[in-house]
Amino acid sequence: MLLLLLGIVFLHVAALVLLFVSTIVSVWRQNGSYTADLWQNCSITGGACLTGSTDVWIQTVQALMILSIIFSFLALILFFCQLFTLQKGGRFFLTGTFQILASLFVMSGAIIYTVMSPQWASPKDSFGYSYILAWVAFPLALISGLIYVILRKRE
Known part of the structure; x- marks a missing residue:
């Protein structure tokens, strides 16, 4: 049972770090x-960084990414709280x-x-590793969330 809990916590923390x-x-x-x-937008050769776009869509992406970090962090705290307060046989629905x-x-x-x-990028541009990490964090967070819903507390 301890190994299962450590695996779940590791999966959750991995998703949180990727976020x-x-x-x-x-x-x-x-x-x-x-x-x-x-x-921000940074030049590799000159090292100068300029403030990023202020379009509504990029602000929406910023807000959604921050919300994902907040909710994932709160879920981790809730898991530990429920681990000690939830009655035997209960499920971690809130987490x-x-x-x-x-x-x-x-x-x-x-x-988004x-x-x-x-619409604003050059056709020669490619997606970077932060974008890919966001897509990797999505299934990790989803899987850990589904595991929490299925998981029952045992004594």
């Missing part, structure tokens, strides 16, 4: 000479709901970025 990295690091879109993310919401937020943010970014 942090994908939101903070400046490589959602890259080219040979610059990188762009949710917050699972928060984690599933976090996964839906990151999925929505990545979809995918659909809207070609």
Whole structure:
């Protein structure tokens, strides 16, 4: 049972770390000479960074990514609280709901970025590793959320 709990916590923390990295690091879109993310656009050769776009869609992606981090962090705290307060046989519905919401937020943010970014980006640009990490964090958060919903507390 302890091994199962450690695996679930590890999966949750892995998804949370991926959400942090994908939101903070400046490589959602890259080219040979610059990188762009949710917050700023940086030149690789000159090292200068400019404030990113202020369009409504990018602000929506920023908000969704921040919400996904908040909900995933709250789900982790709720899991530990429920682990000690939930009665025997109870399920971790609240924890699972928060984690599933976090996964839906990151999925929505990545979809909006995918659909809207070609309007302002060059055709030679490619998606960076932060964008890919966001897509990897989505199924990890969804799977851990579903595990929480299925999981029952045992003595």
